[in-house]
Amino acid sequence: MAGSAIEIKGLRKTYAGTRHAPPKEALKGLDLDIPEGSIFGLLGPNGAGKSTTINILAGLVRKSAGQVKIWGFDQDENPRQSRAAIGVMPQEINMDPFFKPRDLLELQAGLYGVPKAERWTDEILELVGLSDKAETYARSLSGGMKRRLLLAKALVHRPRILVLDEPTAGVDIELRSMLWRNVRKLNEQGMTIILTTHYLEEAQEMCDEIAIINHGDLIIRDRTEALLAQMDAKTMLITPMGDAPDITLPQGVQLTRREDGLLAFDYNRHKTSANAILDAVRAAHIDIADVKTTEADLEDVFLSLTSGR
Numbered sequence: 001m002a003g004s005a006i007e008i009k010g011l012r013k014t015y016a017g018t019r020h021a022p023p024k025e026a027l028k029g030l031d032l033d034i035p036e037g038s039i040f041g042l043l044g045p046n047g048a049g050k051s052t053t054i055n056i057l058a059g060l061v062r063k064s065a066g067q068v069k070i071w072g073f074d075q076d077e078n079p080r081q082s083r084a085a086i087g088v089m090p091q092e093i094n095m096d097p098f099f100k101p102r103d104l105l106e107l108q109a110g111l112y113g114v115p116k117a118e119r120w121t122d123e124i125l126e127l128v129g130l131s132d133k134a135e136t137y138a139r140s141l142s143g144g145m146k147r148r149l150l151l152a153k154a155l156v157h158r159p160r161i162l163v164l165d166e167p168t169a170g171v172d173i174e175l176r177s178m179l180w181r182n183v184r185k186l187n188e189q190g191m192t193i194i195l196t197t198h199y200l201e202e203a204q205e206m207c208d209e210i211a212i213i214n215h216g217d218l219i220i221r222d223r224t225e226a227l228l229a230q231m232d233a234k235t236m237l238i239t240p241m242g243d244a245p246d247i248t249l250p251q252g253v254q255l256t257r258r259e260d261g262l263l264a265f266d267y268n269r270h271k272t273s274a275n276a277i278l279d280a281v282r283a284a285h286i287d288i289a290d291v292k293t294t295e296a297d298l299e300d301v302f303l304s305l306t307s308g309r
């Protein structure tokens with residue numbers, strides 16, 4: 001079994017209160033293990049504590065209690081090594097507008113103490129598609145290009161672990177697919193990827209494993225397929241030929257007659273078979289023009305685990 005890229009134990013963060021707001025307990029003893037080599041999704045509703053977790057990993061926020069190990073290095077005992085093992089692409093664009101991409105990457109590499117001979121500035125620029133903008137002032141890059149530069153900055157010290165905080169929020173389709181191509185490529189080369197996203201479809205497609213947090217606690221963590229498999233809800237959509245009279249439904253099945261004439265049967269696949277529904281439809285003398293079923297997706301899992309909590 002692969003080792004852990006990140007080990008988080010009993011992680012707590014309470015933000016100090018102000019005159020106008022009481023202290024805020026953003027993380028309440030989070031335990032989380034992120035396996036080496038994975039593409040790991042950290043999901044949760046607004047305010048769940050995702051950014052707090054990532055900012056603690058990045059060394060930008062001080063934890064209140066708990067232990068964080070990055071690539072086996074305890075953040076408190078080995079701050080330098082643990083910082084060197086991780087690269088973070090932040091959510092917000094924060095760069096000096098009067099620098100050019102190549103200079104900015106060289107500067108960043110210098111900050112991490114990467115010797116000149118080990119730098120890979122040109123390769124990174126190529127990877128993120130900014131080679132032809134290497135000598136352009138950052139202030140005149142488009143928003144999408146600035147985000148690519150943020151990714152480039154996170155890579156200068158060849159981190160073992162790359163953290164992407166909402167990497168595709170508000171970016172166009174082209175940039176999004178470029179980003180995911182790069183992320184896959186880096187992952188294939190052995191980099192562990194941790195990402196947060198509000199696009200659940202994207203998480204479902206990209207991540208091997210997913211953790212959902214809410215109110216500063218871990219709710220669930222599992223392989224993406226296992227999370228999806230635990231959802232039993234399915235819908236069968238039947239297009240009838242002609243009118244569809246009353247149907248005697250198997251127990252536990254719910255029928256919605258859609259405006260477009262489709263019959264939508266919601267059922268639980270562990271309790272009802274697809275055949276039982278088809279039999280009921282045939283017994284009502286309905287000829288079937290078309291049938292399809294839809295599986296639960298990550299959005300269903302997410303909502304069932306986080307809504308109302």
Ligand SMILES: Nc1ncnc2c1ncn2[C@@H]1O[C@H](COP(=O)(O)OP(=O)(O)OP(=O)(O)O)[C@@H](O)[C@H]1O
Nearest residue numbers: 015016024026044045046047048049050051052053
């Ligand atoms: N600097 C701060 N001072 C006080 N409270 C904060 C601070 N930063 C975050 N919080 C609070 O801590 C909680 C967790 O916030 P956090 O930003 O980690 O959530 P999140 O899961 O990243 O949310 P989002 O999806 O909206 O980015 C929220 O209630 C937030 O208001």
